[in-house]
Amino acid sequence: MAKHYEGNPHAIDDGKRLFSWYNCDGCHFHGGGGIGPPLMTGHWRYGGQLDQIFESIAQGRPNGMPSWQGKLPAAQIWELAAYVKSMSAPTATNGPGQPVPQTAAPPLAPAPPPTSVTPATQSTPPP
Amino acid sequence: MTHATSRPISIRCARGVLPLLLAAAPLPALADPPAPSAATAPKDDGQWTMPAKNYAATRYSELTEINGETVKRLQVAFTFSTGVNRGQEAAPLVVNNTMYIVTPFPNNVFALDLTKPGAPMKWEYQPYPEAAAQGVACCDVVNRGAAIADGRLFFNTLDGNTIALDAATGRELWKTKLGRINLGETITMAPLVARDRVIVGNSGGELGVRGWLAGLDTANGKVMWKAFATGPDKDVLIGPDFHPFYDSDRGQDLGVKSWPPDAWKTGGGTMWGWTTYDPDLNLLYAGTANPGPWNQEQRPGDNKWTAGIFARDPETGAAKWFYQYTPHDEHDYDGINEILLLDMTIDGKPRKVLLHPDRNGYLYELDRTNGEVLSADPYAYVNSITHIDLRTGRPVMNPAKATRLGTVVRDICPTASGGKDWNPSAYSPRTGFLYIPHENMCMDWEDVQANYIAGTPYVGANVVMKAGPGGNRGEFTAWDVTNHKPVWSIREDLPMWSGALATGGDLVFYGTMDGWFKALDARSGQQKWAFKTGSGIIGQPVAYRGPDGHEYVAVLSGVGGWAGAVVSGNLDPRDPTGAIGFLGVTGDLKQKTTPGGTLYVFALPPQ
Numbered sequence: 001m002a003k004h005y006e007g008n009p010h011a012i013d014d015g016k017r018l019f020s021w022y023n024c025d026g027c028h029f030h031g032g033g034g035i036g037p038p039l040m041t042g043h044w045r046y047g048g049q050l051d052q053i054f055e056s057i058a059q060g061r062p063n064g065m066p067s068w069q070g071k072l073p074a075a076q077i078w079e080l081a082a083y084v085k086s087m088s089a090p091t092a093t094n095g096p097g098q099p100v101p102q103t104a105a106p107p108l109a110p111a112p113p114p115t116s117v118t119p120a121t122q123s124t125p126p127p
Numbered sequence: 128m129t130h131a132t133s134r135p136i137s138i139r140c141a142r143g144v145l146p147l148l149l150a151a152a153p154l155p156a157l158a159d160p161p162a163p164s165a166a167t168a169p170k171d172d173g174q175w176t177m178p179a180k181n182y183a184a185t186r187y188s189e190l191t192e193i194n195g196e197t198v199k200r201l202q203v204a205f206t207f208s209t210g211v212n213r214g215q216e217a218a219p220l221v222v223n224n225t226m227y228i229v230t231p232f233p234n235n236v237f238a239l240d241l242t243k244p245g246a247p248m249k250w251e252y253q254p255y256p257e258a259a260a261q262g263v264a265c266c267d268v269v270n271r272g273a274a275i276a277d278g279r280l281f282f283n284t285l286d287g288n289t290i291a292l293d294a295a296t297g298r299e300l301w302k303t304k305l306g307r308i309n310l311g312e313t314i315t316m317a318p319l320v321a322r323d324r325v326i327v328g329n330s331g332g333e334l335g336v337r338g339w340l341a342g343l344d345t346a347n348g349k350v351m352w353k354a355f356a357t358g359p360d361k362d363v364l365i366g367p368d369f370h371p372f373y374d375s376d377r378g379q380d381l382g383v384k385s386w387p388p389d390a391w392k393t394g395g396g397t398m399w400g401w402t403t404y405d406p407d408l409n410l411l412y413a414g415t416a417n418p419g420p421w422n423q424e425q426r427p428g429d430n431k432w433t434a435g436i437f438a439r440d441p442e443t444g445a446a447k448w449f450y451q452y453t454p455h456d457e458h459d460y461d462g463i464n465e466i467l468l469l470d471m472t473i474d475g476k477p478r479k480v481l482l483h484p485d486r487n488g489y490l491y492e493l494d495r496t497n498g499e500v501l502s503a504d505p506y507a508y509v510n511s512i513t514h515i516d517l518r519t520g521r522p523v524m525n526p527a528k529a530t531r532l533g534t535v536v537r538d539i540c541p542t543a544s545g546g547k548d549w550n551p552s553a554y555s556p557r558t559g560f561l562y563i564p565h566e567n568m569c570m571d572w573e574d575v576q577a578n579y580i581a582g583t584p585y586v587g588a589n590v591v592m593k594a595g596p597g598g599n600r601g602e603f604t605a606w607d608v609t610n611h612k613p614v615w616s617i618r619e620d621l622p623m624w625s626g627a628l629a630t631g632g633d634l635v636f637y638g639t640m641d642g643w644f645k646a647l648d649a650r651s652g653q654q655k656w657a658f659k660t661g662s663g664i665i666g667q668p669v670a671y672r673g674p675d676g677h678e679y680v681a682v683l684s685g686v687g688g689w690a691g692a693v694v695s696g697n698l699d700p701r702d703p704t705g706a707i708g709f710l711g712v713t714g715d716l717k718q719k720t721t722p723g724g725t726l727y728v729f730a731l732p733p734q
Contacts, residue, residue: 020575026333026584027262032702032710034692035262035584041699064262066582116581119259119309 015083060120160559173672188670194632214687218667232268250297266689301348328398335585338396352444356396395419400463422587459543486545507546590708615652638664660684662723
């Protein structure tokens with residue numbers, strides 16, 4: 001699965017739009033972080049492999065990362081993961097020097113945003 | 128009534144910052160400076176029982192041992208690690224020779240025995256708040272302190288509980304769940320005790336929560352009333368006793384009608400800041416925060432009752448009057464900053480006044496019996512508002528700085544964090560000056576569409592902050608409240624996020640985000656003493672009389688909060704939009720300080 005999405009420009013592009021459509025940017029901004037940790041540093045709390053990033057998004061993480069599983073189709077979570085991973089890639093579109101705010105994407109046709117999210121349980125052990 | 132105002136100015140010299148005296152002529156009258164009433168500021172007993180010191184919220188200690196002569200000998204008496212390296216915004220409290228501290232999340236409470244050398248721990252209480260609460264705290268996982276009355280200590284936890292402890296033993300007396308993190312609610316404010324009520328309000332204005340203030344029974348934690356900041360009158364506790372001063376606040380269910388359909392349900396107006404109480408008038412005062420989302424195009428209307436102040440009956444919560452500092456706020460100008468209660472003579476008449484330096488950059492003087500605006504003067508650099516119309520009470524907005532969907536509006540001053548944010552001023556009845564720790568910052572702002580997903584941010588704005596005119600980001604201004612003028616002002620390079628303390632020794636204290644704790648001459652602004660603590664200071668300094676009869680000054684050091692999130696959250700300032708725009712103006716902070724969490728207590732050396 002991860003292979004299909006990793007570095008795939010279409011997936012990254014879609015992921016970028018989903019990232020603001022689902023309010024990821026409200027907590028992580030354009031990669032610099034806020035409520036949530038920065039995602040553009042290349043350093044990860046829970047691992048930076050695509051499947052680990054997928055897990056972070058799908059399962060949530062105990063210190064305040066909501067769980068999106070069941071709210072979003074898996075394909076969209078992979079696209080989000082691909083975009084998140086791209087933020088710290090050497091050729092990152094959001095990398096150093098160009099983190100200019102973007103106008104939010106128009107709503108994507110497929111899914112309306114969920115009306116709520118689920119906090120991750122505290123039992124998820126940090127790696 | 129209007130007053131001419133001028134911008135505070137100051138000069139910088141090679142060896143540091145020197146204040147520039149602005150009032151060249153002596154004060155016109157030699158009348159005593161305004162003072163708080165006896166009920167709001169009883170004679171100082173040397174303790175510090177609530178963060179603001181007293182209901183007048185003067186943060187003024189009458190102690191004089193540490194003064195302009197002696198302060199050069201001030202040194203560390205003891206320190207204590209809170210064990211939490213996040214933003215330390217709390218005021219240490221001192222009651223019965225015991226010091227009490229509340230840490231940021233996980234909100235541990237410590238009692239330190241001041242009668243013994245080194246102030247050893249008397250007890251510790253750990254509330255174990257839900258870890259997920261950290262994900263809905265907009266601006267670091269801070270806590271602004273406790274309140275102590277009748278042997279009970281009251282405090283709030285990030286995950287939305289109010290807890291009462293036996294101050295002597297740390298035993299839990301009661302715990303009441305008030306906030307729901309699944310809706311984005313947290314609690315960061317310091318509670319206030321007014322008569323037999325503990326007053327608590329929620330945080331979460333950046334997550335589409337609906338603001339409320341609650342009155343709990345001090346004895347058992349039962350919620351006696353809950354007043355929302357939006358919605359129908361019955362939810363806001365507006366009834367026959369409600370008499371706002373201005374026409375625009377009169378009418379039925381304005382908390383619904385001044386919003387698009389249903390927008391009030393996610394409209395903010397949280398009450399995360401300072402509340403206070405006048406026992407003579409039996410009125411509780413509480414500000415309301417910004418409307419949500421920040422994108423103003425999603426909520427045409429005045430957005431009652433956000434960005435304003437309520438006077439309420441503390442027993443029942445019933446609203447008595449309301450005044451809206453910023454109707455239809457479009458810059459995140461919350462109305463929750465400190466409220467000081469003074470008795471002043473204005474145009475020959477005695478008035479019961481409240482002073483409030485608002486986020487919108489104006490210092491308001493209101494008649495606290497009825498909510499009439501007596502004056503409003505800019506205390507910081509403001510270009511988003513041209514002036515306050517004293518006939519209607521409304522700010523006159525500068526259309527060039529109005530925010531718009533899909534347009535980057537540049538150089539709006541002040542920033543979303545305000546001319547000043549939550550960090551409270553102090554007032555000395557000896558000088559008649561209000562000591563305002565404030566910002567000098569501006570911002571670029573682009574509105575974007577916000578989607579409501581419960582438990583996630585509901586903001587809809589890309590913000591990038593920057594330094595204001597002159598390049599300094601912070602400022603500490605002594606403001607003559609009688610003559611409505613700045614007297615002196617200190618420029619600080621970094622944003623100003625610490626509170627102020629004034630003392631009978633004619634000193635004022637504050638801290639900087641790179642960790643300096645400073646004492647200035649209260650009249651001239653001359654720096655008299657400074658000490659470099661381990662981390663940036665964003666806390667509230669206090670002064671007390673120790674069991675040995677000597678004066679002590681205490682402050683928590685530990686950078687964080689919205690302004691210091693770059694350090695406490697290890698954020699990446701290459702994205703200037705991060706931390707809702709604060710990363711744009713704190714890119715250098717990681718080179719100047721590191722996270723921390725240490726109490727510092729200072730005293731003169733034993734003779």
